[in-house]
Amino acid sequence: MRDNNSTNPTPRDTAAEKATDKGRRAEQAAAVFLARQGLRVIARNYHCRGGEIDLICRDGNTLVFVEVRQRQSRRFGGAAASITPAKQRRILLAARHYLASEKRPDAMCRIDCVLIDGENIDWVRNAFDAATD
Known part of the structure; x- marks a missing residue:
């Protein structure tokens, strides 16, 4: 008999958790990669109403806002x-x-x-700017 008050995750919950875990691992891999390039991570997952930034880094005197995107392959255009x-x-x-x-x-x-x-990890500097909006 199934307990209706069970705390077992539904397939949707499990998939969402897996996606969140993948995202965290991708952001951690990006942070390590950027640190090896000389950047210093100063904030992670900065949220405001309407937007989010995965990593905020320092590259010398420059603040760098970093978007991390991950895909399994480049098959459908990639990250x-x-x-x-x-x-x-x-x-x-x-x-x-x-x-x-x-x-x-x-x-x-x-x-x-x-x-x-x-x-594969690719780092695109100055990926876009305010002129794109």
């Missing part, structure tokens, strides 16, 4: 194809919010992407 114009607007919104909340509206900054396709 890069998943950064839509709408996603770019949400990243820009979150970056502007961070700069305003830190009272650094004129800070030197850029937006990078770390793209993970299978085992």
Whole structure:
């Protein structure tokens, strides 16, 4: 007999947890990769209404907002194809919010992407800017 008050996860819960775990592992791999390139991670998963930034780093005097995208392969465009114009607007919104909340509206900054396709990691500096919105 099945207990209706069971705490066993449903297939949907399990899939969501697996996706979240994959995302965390991808962000950790990106943080390690960027640290090896000389960047210093200063914040993770910065949220504001309407947007989120996976990693915020320092590259010398420059603040770097990093979007991490992961796909199993490049078969359907890969990780890069998943950064839509709408996603770019949400990243820009979150970056502007961070700069305003830190009272650094004129800070030197850029937006990078770390793209993970299978085992390949690509780092795209200055992936897009405010001119895209």
